[in-house]
Amino acid sequence: MKRVIFHIPVxxxxxxxxxxxxxxxxxxxxxxxVDCDTLTSxxxxxxxxxxxxxxxxxxxxxxxxEAYRDVCLNDLELQDPPNPVDGYYYNVYLHRPDDxxxxxxxxxxxxxxxxxxxxxxxxxxxxxWVNVAHETFHVFQYSANSPGFAYAGxxxxxxxxxxxxxxARQNADVDEAFVEAESLVRLPHVALWLSYDNFPxxxxxxxxxxxxxxxxxxxxxxxxxxxxxxxxxxxEGLYAGTSxxxxxxxxxxxxxxxxxxxxxxWAAHMTNHFDFLPANQIARFEQEWDTYADPADSxxxxxxxxxEGTNGWFSPDPWVTTAGWAYxxxxxNNASADTYTFHMEGNEFGTNGSPSYFQGKVLVQNTTxxxxxxxxxxxxxxxxxxxxxxxxxxxxxYFIVASMPEVFTDVEQLYPYQIHISKGVLGIQDINKQPKYxxxxxxxxxxxxxxxxxxxxxxxxxxxxxxxxxxxxxxxSATNPTESISIENGLDRxxxxxxxxxxxGIYTFKLLIE
Numbered sequence: 001m002k003r004v005i006f007h008i009p010v011x012x013x014x015x016x017x018x019x020x021x022x023x024x025x026x027x028x029x030x031x032x033x034v035d036c037d038t039l040t041s042x043x044x045x046x047x048x049x050x051x052x053x054x055x056x057x058x059x060x061x062x063x064x065x066e067a068y069r070d071v072c073l074n075d076l077e078l079q080d081p082p083n084p085v086d087g088y089y090y091n092v093y094l095h096r097p098d099d100x101x102x103x104x105x106x107x108x109x110x111x112x113x114x115x116x117x118x119x120x121x122x123x124x125x126x127x128x129w130v131n132v133a134h135e136t137f138h139v140f141q142y143s144a145n146s147p148g149f150a151y152a153g154x155x156x157x158x159x160x161x162x163x164x165x166x167x168a169r170q171n172a173d174v175d176e177a178f179v180e181a182e183s184l185v186r187l188p189h190v191a192l193w194l195s196y197d198n199f200p201x202x203x204x205x206x207x208x209x210x211x212x213x214x215x216x217x218x219x220x221x222x223x224x225x226x227x228x229x230x231x232x233x234x235x236e237g238l239y240a241g242t243s244x245x246x247x248x249x250x251x252x253x254x255x256x257x258x259x260x261x262x263x264x265x266w267a268a269h270m271t272n273h274f275d276f277l278p279a280n281q282i283a284r285f286e287q288e289w290d291t292y293a294d295p296a297d298s299x300x301x302x303x304x305x306x307x308e309g310t311n312g313w314f315s316p317d318p319w320v321t322t323a324g325w326a327y328x329x330x331x332x333n334n335a336s337a338d339t340y341t342f343h344m345e346g347n348e349f350g351t352n353g354s355p356s357y358f359q360g361k362v363l364v365q366n367t368t369x370x371x372x373x374x375x376x377x378x379x380x381x382x383x384x385x386x387x388x389x390x391x392x393x394x395x396x397x398y399f400i401v402a403s404m405p406e407v408f409t410d411v412e413q414l415y416p417y418q419i420h421i422s423k424g425v426l427g428i429q430d431i432n433k434q435p436k437y438x439x440x441x442x443x444x445x446x447x448x449x450x451x452x453x454x455x456x457x458x459x460x461x462x463x464x465x466x467x468x469x470x471x472x473x474x475x476x477s478a479t480n481p482t483e484s485i486s487i488e489n490g491l492d493r494x495x496x497x498x499x500x501x502x503x504x505g506i507y508t509f510k511l512l513i514e
Contacts, residue, residue, distance in 0.1 A: 027088040029112040035100055042066045043080065045089035049099035054123075058094065061126055065092070068136040068170060076166075076235040078140035083116045090139065091118040094126050107131065109138045117142045130176050133167035144238035148245045154409045156195040157213035158246035162235065164217030169224070175284040178277065180215035182289035183208040185270050185329075186298040189316075191411040192216070192247055192325035198411050207292040222266040226276050229254060229262070247325060248408040256406065260359060264402040265373075267327045268361050271398050272371050304331045309340065309421035321414045322403035324350070330419065332397040338423055339389045339510050342399050346382030346417035354407040356415045357381045363398040364388065377499060379506050382417070387497045387508045436507065437500055440484070443512035448487040448498070456504075463487065464499045465511070489513070 031047040039046045039055060041062035048054045072078040083090040095101040105120045112118055125131050151159045168177040187208055195213040203209055223229045237249040244252060251259045269275050274282050299320045322328055346358040360376030376384035403415040436456050440449040452458060463476040476487045491513045498509040
């Protein structure tokens with residue numbers, strides 16, 4: 001695997017010497033001017049064993065690293081590492097197995113015995129510009145002053161994800177920009193902040209789980225490229241002196257409603273075959289999945305249905321239930337003209353007692369018009385519903401349930417819920433044995449009338465009427481009705497959806513007006 005930070009043991013120290021009239025001096029533990037050649041530019045000095053000539057490679061590397069530094073300092077509000085601040089070059093070592101440098105070196109940034117960071121790049125990785133951009137970004141993360149953004153625990157993911165994000169933006173068209181991304185839709189139920197340092201002992205130890213923190217570059221990319229979130233919010237937390245974890249920082253800086261909305265939209269657009277990425281990158285990360293992933297550990301869809309719903313309430317198994325800031329997807333293959341109604345009911349608390357927060361979204365893929373996206377109508381932080389009429393051209397529907405609590409730690413806490421998907425005549429009567437509300441006439445030509453069931457008690461009731469496009473037409477309220485509810489509508493001819501909310505739940509109906 002590339003893009004891993006290594007902390008290299010330190011053994012030797014080379015006394016200071018100067019180069020020409022530079023403002024920086026050499027402070028290198030591993031290089032010497034007898035056995036090595038060097039090249040400098042800006043804050044960097046590149047070293048290599050002088051048994052080989054890498055001068056042209058070093059110049060190309062310096063050109064890229066200088067350009068990346070300009071972006072990091074001037075656009076993203078990062079800071080230089082301590083080396084140039086103290087008057088020293090930042091050391092970059094090109095190495096190969098048979099040279100004079102330590103044999104255990106790999107690809108990444110470490111800290112030497114003098115307390116200064118340095119970068120080691122093996123030959124082959126030194127001119128992989130995606131890799132170079134990733135590792136250069138780590139250089140400018142080094143002096144971060146935010147305890148909440150440490151390379152550990154529930155914040156470790158961000159250090160690698162943001163470096164991958166930077167690398168992808170600097171190499172926007174290359175095939176390898178997001179090679180780990182397929183894992184995001186294959187394991188959508190794992191916590192956003194899953195990483196090496198908080199990896200549960202119960203998890204399978206495979207490629208797709210270990211690269212999760214790298215794959216999350218795609219969340220940052222979606223935020224920076226597909227929303228109005230300023231680029232600085234992605235990076236400024238590193239130097240904000242904050243104890244907030246990165247995910248918590250985003251929540252607080254953007255606002256909970258905004259961050260939640262972006263998160264579930266990101267999930268939806270990934271479900272829609274990564275519709276914000278070019279085809280070459282999608283093909284490349286699908287190839288990466290086929291090459292390295294364990295196919296037995298893939299949960300892209302919790303369940304898949306063909307021309308039907310769930311036939312009752314359905315709850316996912318524990319091993320695929322959503323953790324914090326995670327989601328599940330359900331797929332429906334459709335070939336008919338009908339109506340689907342989606343209900344969800346979330347548990348009020350997670351398995352470790354934290355308050356839950358859910359949102360739902362429905363995608364409809366149409367062979368002519370493309371994909372449409374619809375939010376569930378949420379009555380509270382756990383429960384929601386949505387109904388939609390479809391045609392045979394609406395070939396595929398997806399139901400996304402996203403768990404987004406105001407909780408930013410704990411990879412093992414789950415947030416259980418249940419869903420109900422019904423096809424055909426809408427209504428809670430498809431769910432309960434006895435209907436609580438019955439439409440007296442459907443199609444209706446005059447008033448809209450509901451017959452009430454004497455087996456139930458009724459108090460405050462709100463009835464909302466929506467067009468098929470999701471526009472609210474009007475709201476009607478009733479208090480303590482007894483036998484029936486009658487509503488004068490004034491609606492034009494067509495198809496509408498009625499949403500009834502009372503103290504016990506939400507009930508959805510399809511209504512035809514003649």
